[in-house]
Amino acid sequence: MTTTTFTDLPLAEPIQRALRELSYETPSPIQAQSIPAQLEGRDIIGCAQTGTGKTAAFALPILHHMAERPERPVANCARALVLTPTRELAVQVGDNFSKYGKFLRIRHCLVYGGVSQRPQVSAMRRGVDVLVATPGRLLDLINQGHISLERVEFLVLDEVDRMLDMGFVHDVKKIAAMMPAKRQTALFTATLSGQVRSVADRFIDNPVEVRIDPGKPVVERIEQKVCHVRTEDKLPLLQYYLTDSQGAPSDLRTLVFSRTKHGADKLSKKLKGFGIVSEAIHGNKTQAARQKALDRFREGRVSVLVATDVAARGIDVKDIGLVVNFDLPNEADTYVHRIGRTARAEASGRAISFCDEATTSELFQIERHLGREIDLELEQPFHYEGMPMRKSGGGKGRKGGGGGYRGGNRNRSFGRGGNDRQGGGGFAGRGRGGKPGARGQRSGGPGRPSTQRKERA
Numbered sequence: 098m099t100t101t102t103f104t105d106l107p108l109a110e111p112i113q114r115a116l117r118e119l120s121y122e123t124p125s126p127i128q129a130q131s132i133p134a135q136l137e138g139r140d141i142i143g144c145a146q147t148g149t150g151k152t153a154a155f156a157l158p159i160l161h162h163m164a165e166r167p168e169r170p171v172a173n174c175a176r177a178l179v180l181t182p183t184r185e186l187a188v189q190v191g192d193n194f195s196k197y198g199k200f201l202r203i204r205h206c207l208v209y210g211g212v213s214q215r216p217q218v219s220a221m222r223r224g225v226d227v228l229v230a231t232p233g234r235l236l237d238l239i240n241q242g243h244i245s246l247e248r249v250e251f252l253v254l255d256e257v258d259r260m261l262d263m264g265f266v267h268d269v270k271k272i273a274a275m276m277p278a279k280r281q282t283a284l285f286t287a288t289l290s291g292q293v294r295s296v297a298d299r300f301i302d303n304p305v306e307v308r309i310d311p312g313k314p315v316v317e318r319i320e321q322k323v324c325h326v327r328t329e330d331k332l333p334l335l336q337y338y339l340t341d342s343q344g345a346p347s348d349l350r351t352l353v354f355s356r357t358k359h360g361a362d363k364l365s366k367k368l369k370g371f372g373i374v375s376e377a378i379h380g381n382k383t384q385a386a387r388q389k390a391l392d393r394f395r396e397g398r399v400s401v402l403v404a405t406d407v408a409a410r411g412i413d414v415k416d417i418g419l420v421v422n423f424d425l426p427n428e429a430d431t432y433v434h435r436i437g438r439t440a441r442a443e444a445s446g447r448a449i450s451f452c453d454e455a456t457t458s459e460l461f462q463i464e465r466h467l468g469r470e471i472d473l474e475l476e477q478p479f480h481y482e483g484m485p486m487r488k489s490g491g492g493k494g495r496k497g498g499g500g501g502y503r504g505g506n507r508n509r510s511f512g513r514g515g516n517d518r519q520g521g522g523g524f525a526g527r528g529r530g531g532k533p534g535a536r537g538q539r540s541g542g543p544g545r546p547s548t549q550r551k552e553r554a
C-alpha cells in the first residue's frame with residue numbers, strides 16, 4: 098500500500114487531530130515506510146538523516162499504542178524510553194511528543210545531565226508514559242534507584258551513530274540489557290556502520306529495515322558556496338555576510354559554526370561589537386544557558402547563533418536562512434550535518450564555507466564526500482587568489498568561475514580591493530551593490546575598514 102496522506106494511516110483520532118492542527122498532510126518517506134510496520138508491532142531500523150521527519154516516525158506509533166491501551170503510569174517507571182545522544186535533541190523529542198500527543202493524556206519526562214536532578218527525580222516519582230533521556234544521567238538515576246526500566250514496552254534509540262561516536266556504546270548496552278525482553282524497539286541512525294549493526298543485532302528482533310537515501314536529497318536542496326579567504330579576513334567576511342549594504346545587521350536567521358568553544362565565544366563577542374545580536378552555544382555552557390540561547394534564536398530574538406558541533410547536534414530550528422562554516426569541520430560527515438540545519442522540513446537553504454590556507458585539505462575531503470566540487474564564491478570582497486592549486490584530475494571547471502579549480506581563470510573574479518558586488522550574484526537574496534566599508538580594503542594597506550567602522554559604531 099502506498100500512503101499518500103496521514104489519514105490513510107490507522108492512527109488514533111486524537112493524533113490525527115494534532116497532525117491536522119500542525120498542518121502535516123503527507124508523511125515523509127521515513128514515516129510512510131516505518132509507521133505501518135511499527136503499528137503492527139514490528140521492530141525497525143531506520144536509516145535516515147536528521148530533518149527527514151524521523152521523530153514523528155517513531156513518536157506517532159508509540160502514541161497510537163498508548164491511545165489504544167491507556168495505562169496509569171507506575172511510580173519510577175516509563176512505558177516508552179527514547180534515548181538520545183544530546184540534551185538538545187532530548188528537549189526537541191520531548192517537544193514533539195507534546196505536540197503530537199496534545200489531545201492525549203500523555204505524561205512525559207526529560208532526563209539529561211548538566212542540570213539539577215531534583216525535578217527529574219520528582220517527575221519520575223509519579224511515573225510517566227514517555228521518558229526521553231541521554232544515557233549518562235539515565236544510568237545515574239537508575240543506579241540511585243529513582244528510575245526502573247522494568248516496565249518499558251517501547252525503546253527508541255535515536256541517532257545511534259552519534260551516540261556511538263560520543264562514546265556511549267557501553268552505556269547504551271547496559272541500558273538496553275535492563276529492559277524486558279518483550280518490547281518493541283526502533284533504532285534510528287544516519288549511517289549503518291558495523292558498530293551500529295552490532296548494537297542493532299544485539300537488541301533488535303527481526304526488524305524491518307527502512308533506508309532513506311543517504312542524505313543526498315537534503316544536501317542537494319542547499320545552495321552551497323565556498324569562499325577562499327585569508328585567515329585574518331574571515332571575521333570581516335563574516336560581518337559582510339551578516340550585514341546589509343548600509344552595514345546594518347541583516348535579519349536573516351544564521352547559524353555560524355566555530356571549531357572551538359573559545360572561538361565560538363570570541364566570535365559572538367565580536368559580532369555583538371558590530372551591533373549583531375548573537376549568542377554562542379557550546380559544551381562549556383550550562384544546559385540552562387544553552388537552552389535559553391536556543392529559545393531566543395528560535396523565537397527570532399537572536400539572529401545569529403554561533404555554535405560548536407556538539408552543541409549544534411540535533412538543533413531543529415525552522416527558517417535558518419544561512420549556515421556559515423566559519424571554520425571548516427575536520428570530518429566531511431559533519432559538514433553535511435551542519436548544512437542540513439538550513440533545510441528542515443523540505444525547505445531549501447544556503448550554506449557558505451570559509452576556506453583559508455590551513456583548511457584546504459578539509460575542503461577537498463568534503464568535496465570528495467559530496468562527489469562534487471562546491472561552487473566558489475568570487476563575488477565577495479575578501480576573495481583570496483593565492484589559494485593552493487588542486488590537481489582535479491582533468492581540470493573540471495567551477496561553476497561561475499569559468500576556469501580550472503583554485504587559481505584558475507575566472508571571468509567574474511572580484512579580486513583584491515574589489516568594489517562591486519555585481520548585483521550580489523552568487524548567493525541569492527543578498528542583492529546589493531558594493532559594500533562601502535569593504536571597498537578597497539586590501540589595496541588600502543593592512544587596515545580593515547569595514548571592521549573598524551563597525552567597531553567604532
Ligand code: AMP
Nearest residue numbers: 121123124125147148149150151152442
Ligand atoms: P525531524 O527529522 O524529526 O527532526 O523533523 C524535521 C522537521 O520536519 C520538524 O520541524 C518537524 O516538525 C517537521 N515534520 C516532520 N514530519 C513532517 C510532515 N510529515 N509534514 C510536515 N512537517 C513535518
